[in-house]
Amino acid sequence: MLLAGATSDAGRAVAGALIAAGARVVATGRDAARLEPLAELGAEPEVCDVTDEQQVADLAARLRERGIRFDGVLPLVGGWRGGGGLAGQTDEDYRALEASLTALRHVSRAFDADLRASDAGRLAIVSSVSVARPLAGGANYAAVKAGAEAWTRAVAQGFAKAARDAGTPLRAAAVIFRVKALADHEAALASAVAGLFAQDAAELNDTVLTLP
Structure with missing residues (x-):
């Protein structure tokens, strides 16, 4: 399983659950020092900025040279910026988000062939309940x-x-997890991700x- 942008609390929780279930986990982050706790859990750390297309392509090439193919991909790059009503929705904040x-x-394209070739390929994303009821300040x-979500449904x-x-x-199946606030749901996310591989792809996809 590839955890892309895995240095958050959610990344560590998911990595721990997957490793406990016997999965091989590759965890990426931009800072080697912040990847150390994941390595201590048993994940294989890879320094990579997954917002950089070339770095992702290089990562995919390195892993394939090592014979690594993925059954699952979970991008965890995220964060929150908002508030101030519609007038407060700055371009700076949008670009960061x-x-x-x-x-x-980047990661879904780079590892699409891996997921399609797997007996149980899984792409999952973490979205927000705000998609169904967006607020001006968000x-x-x-x-x-x-x-x-649209991209994941296209996958x-x-x-x-x-x-x-x-x-x-x-x-293979692509799945969207919606949460109200990820900071309150790390354990639930970890359990849900670990359970994806036991479910039927036809029922799970989209x-x-x-x-x-």
């Missing part, structure tokens, strides 16, 4: 999350089409799951 969508685009945030359609064209059962 947009990094999460950029990271998703318009930038909700817009970026809505874009990420899901690609998985389904590839399986249909090949005449094979659907084995679904939105709201975490309690």
Whole structure:
């Protein structure tokens, strides 16, 4: 499993749950020092800025040279900026938030072939309940999350089409997790991600799951 941008509390929680379940986890981050706690959990750290397309391509090449193929990809680049009503939705804040969508685009494209070739390929993202009910003070945030959801649903359609064209059962699935505030749901997210691989891809693909 690739955890992209994994140095947050959520990244550590998910890594711990996956490693406890016996998974091999590669964790990326821009700062080697911040990856050390993940290495202590048993993850394989890789310094990579996943908002940089070339760095992601280089990462994919390095891992393939080592014989590593992924069954799962979870981008965790995120953060919150908002407030001030619609007038407070600055371009600076939007560009900072947009990094999460950029990271998703890069890693999903770079490792798409891995997920399609897997017997249980999984792409998952963490979105927000604000997509369903956006507020003026969080318009930038909700817009970026809505874009990420649209991208993930497009990945899901690609998985389904590839399986249909090949005449094979659907084995890969793209899933959206929505939360109210990720800081309150790290354990729930970790459990949900670890459980993705035991579920049927056809039932899971292109679904939105709201975490309690």
